[in-house]
Amino acid sequence: MPKTILVVDDSVTMVMSLKTSLQIAGFTVETAHDGQQALDKLKTGIKPDLIITDINMPRMGGIDFIRHARTLPGMRFTPILALTTESQQAKRDEAKKLGATGWLLKPVSGADLVKVIKQVLPGA
């Protein structure tokens, strides 16, 4: 059974690039363009095996999204990876503290992406 990954990013390009890489690697991909939309999707019943979320997004940013997502019953243990740049150390630390499992550094290459996912998602 293919694993489902939710990708949250306000950049259409980024979503597209991640989605393509993930689909090639055999994952089912759901997308959202900001934290609020992602949260709404989670509430309506989709249950991803992993979430990848950007940090800086309009309406609801990644940090708030992670915090809210962890309060949803089905999302307590789901691995979440924050999409950050090298310089966003503080953001990474904050995201980690609020429940992120790890992070990806932009720009993300397809190979790196799969490698990191395999490291946090058993059976991926």
Added chain:
Amino acid sequence: MNPLLDQFISESRDTIQSIGERLLQLENAPADHELMNELFRLVHTLKGNSGLFDFPEMTRVLHGAEDLMDAVRDSRIGYSQSLADQLLEAMDFISALLDEILDGGDASLPADTERTAAAMVLTDSLRQLITAQATQEDTATPAPETLLARDPAMASCAEAQIPEAARMEAYRQIIQGQACSWMSYQPEEDCFFKGEDPFYQITQLPAPLWRRVTAREPWPAPETLDAYRCLLHFESIVPMDLQGLTGHFRYIPDQVQLSSLSPAALAIPTGDAHDSIPAAEYLQTATEHLQSGDHEGLIQASRLLLELSSPKLRVASALRWLLLVMETRPDDVPLQQQLLDDIRHGAGIDTDAANAAAPSSLAPNMRDMSDPIAGIIATQAEILALTDVPPWLPGRLRAIAASLRAAFTHVGQLTLIEGLDEALQAALERNQSTPLARWLADQALPSAAEANTVLAAPPIAATVPPAAPSDTATSAGETRKFGRRMEDAHAGPSAIKVDQAKIDRLMNLIGEMIVAKNALPYLAARAENVFGVRELSREIRGQYSTLNRIADEMQDAIMQVRLLPVSFVFQRFPRLVRDTAHKLGKEVRLILEGEETEADKNVIESLADPLVHIIRNSLDHGLETPEERRAAGKPAAGRLTIRARSESDRVVIEIADDGRGIDPTVIRRKAYEKGIIDEQTLERLTDQEALNLIFAPGFSTAGQVSDLSGRGVGMDVVRTAVARVNGSIDLKSQPGEGTRLRLSLPLSMAVTNVMVIVSAGQRFGVAMDAVAETVQIAQTNIQRIKHQTATVLRDRVVPLVTLNDLLGLDEAQVPNEDGELAVVVVRIENDFLGIIVDDCRETVDIILKPLAGFLGNLQGYAGSALLGDGSVLLVLNPRELL
């Protein structure tokens, strides 16, 4: 100095300044994460840059600083006053090094044992901050065995009570080249709620050599168990290097303790005390064998004692380890010594107090040496272990030998120096480090590689704490030395970065000042002639001479700022020559001299293209192929020398090759064929005059146009470019022996000294550079030969032209009251030409501005300048006028 180094020094100073500022800011906001990041980034950049050069001490200290800041930004340790002090001290050291590099003007620093020792002390202090603070936070109570607390890996292994067999297995793996690390992973209690699966992290690692899973507190009864509160604790020895393991746990560095395992960290005897074992006798013979290098003897003695001991005893464990080390690392004397020490301590034998107190990490020979000296020697061993063969290897070898001699002399080990010279000689002859390295290994350290371990991980059994900076005379001395320099550095950095535009502005201002100053003589003349106050006129002249002197000095000072060494242009030549010669299949030895010669930035920049052209010409046409050279009885490799020097107010650059030279007859024929000269001239030309024809427009000597020297672009382009900056060029060549081109350029082209001349009621300027002399010639002394007029000056026929003719003015030149004509004799290349003018006046310094706009196309003018009385002076270019 090369520009990259220049840039490095200047950027490093800025960076050090920023580091100082950030540290001060951090003092007020010690938890500011952004500041810490910034600090890390700055130190990281500095370290990265230093790696571009060969400054080992700098890189070493910066590496320590980087690791420290890395620990700070990862919150592994907190900011503290002592941390700031330590980091500032490190930066002072770097500043002092930068000064030293700047003084040397060279991208390499001569080896200096004091400096090396100072760098080691600094690096140690930086690293101690990391371990000291980290252990403070990690363990509430310090480990009872302070001896063990120094190596976290060791301490953890011992605490975890890893069976000897597992440790020996890890030891064997390490000996066989498989890096092994110690891992202790204690996940956060709520880690499951962050999507973490610690067990998955663990099982993704390669199969461990030893592993243990425990709970951080006793498991509660199953009925009350909270499956989602993580109480697990994983420990293992992983066959993986520290870097890989750190990467694996990069998201949770604060939940793991990782360390690299060394053989010494694993070889810890364990077991019951052994007071009943007769170890004293064994220890004496074993120590003797160890010091005399009698492996077999040591092994036999150890086997014997092992048979006598119960396997559960600690002494048996120590002996098993010793035998394993003897078998796998017979040269690891420190580790063997460490194990013998363990037996000695366990047996309660402490007869040789000096022996026991000595840092057992060092070979017996070095036991009496103080720590910094041992460090110096270890550093030399490290350098010797490098396998590269740079062009400066001989220098490096000599420096190492000098350092070693100094170090051994310092500790009174004069006998050890015997053979050093021989080893150095052998090393120099073979151009490799091996003979020296071998000598050093024989004298001091078990092996050069061992020096690394000694340095990298202070061994466990070292019972003497590392010497504090003030402990020994040596380190006290160097602290003082660098301390003084630190204060100097604080007083003011020796170089500042100034925007080019600012210097240009200064240049323009001094130019205007010179022009304004030049108004004073006019004013003096007016005071006397128009207003009749001679007294005032004299005073004005007096003031003028004072102002003149100051303005001159100021101009000179500003010029100095604009000076660049010719190396700015020269540095690209080695590559250019190499590549070009390669393309042409020629062998060329390039010799650069006088690279430090300085000239104005504009002059230097204008030199680049002509020089490249000349070099290409030389390689293409001048130097022969190796076969041709051999046939001519010359060495196969041609020689190309580029030499710069200053001559009073000019820079002279010579480009000489030992190639085939230029044959004047060939030049004559070619020039005739191309219609550059007529038959008559062909016969009349001297050899030198014929050679100068290669500067004529449209002349190219090569049988076919090569893609290297450019299509149809000849030496005339070079001459024009050189002339544009008021330079001159001449050529000497001897067929079969070589060619020499000589460029002479002004040091500066910003201010030009011109002579003011008058013709047809107008004033013009002529650059004094071109003026050979000015004479008054009686009209009777002017001879007419056909259409050409000429006169005889000092037995030389000088052709004459009138300026009015040259300028196309239909007016006769006006003679003076005595009927004599004023003649400006100008030198164009090596010819003299008399230009008849109406009058010659004073000389003035002007800032020459090129003619702009429509006037820019006007031939015959070098430019215009503003005079002190506000009028504009057109400056002639005699060469173009003709």
Added chain:
Amino acid sequence: MGIEIHDDTLRISDILGVEDAEILLEWLLKNPGGAVDLAECTHLHAANLQVLMASPPRITNWPDDALLADWLKHALNQEE
């Protein structure tokens, strides 16, 4: 994937996820003498490992995956 119950034996296959830990714990509480068959288990979440360690059942078969088996045996102090 998941948990199969055969009388007094719990058969675990593929991955035993984090949410399964509560089921596992509940079953072990209800079946004090129960056994667990891990032969086809490829991974179990650390939460499950805790449950097994706190309330050690009889293991009828260790995982086929040698590395996983090795860790589990050591965790449950049942190494040969």
